[in-house]
Amino acid sequence: MAPRHDEDALQRLAGLIIKRRSELRLHKVDVARQAQLQVNTYSKVEDGLPVRTTTYTKIEPILGWAAGSCIDILGGAAAATLVEAAPGAAVFSPVRAEDLAEDVGDVVQDAAVAISDTMTAAEIRELKRQVVSKVLERWEKRGIDRN
Secondary structure (H helix, E strand, O other): OOOOOOHHHHHHHHHHHHHHHHHOOOOHHHHHHHOOOOHHHHHHHHOOOOOOHHHHHHHHHHHOEOOOHHHHHHOOOOOOOEOOOOOOOOOOOOOOHHHHHHHHHHHHHHHHHHHOOOOOHHHHHHHHHHHHHHHHHHHHHOOOOOO
């Protein structure tokens, strides 16, 4: 059973969570999945409805909040305590640059086929090759790791 909290406090917490989620450019579904919650359960939090304390505990690290921040806000704190990433902490992306470049190439190819009645298959392949090459070249200049 969810602990009882003041309705104003629940609304204040909901507003802070929505604001933080927006700052992180996350969708509700993203937070729910990362927190291993049902989307309906997470939606209750953003709607200012009471949920179990364990629900708040699962959401806090996704938002970069210190443990107990949600309960602190419900208790009257004005804001959450942010947790700073460890110096030199790596950010992991499961997407490789080559995969993205291949997707870009496929989109270029599909667009060329859709809009051109005069391009040959060889011209479309060459256009795709040039676009992918340029994308990878730009990423290399920016220091984006290709692995």
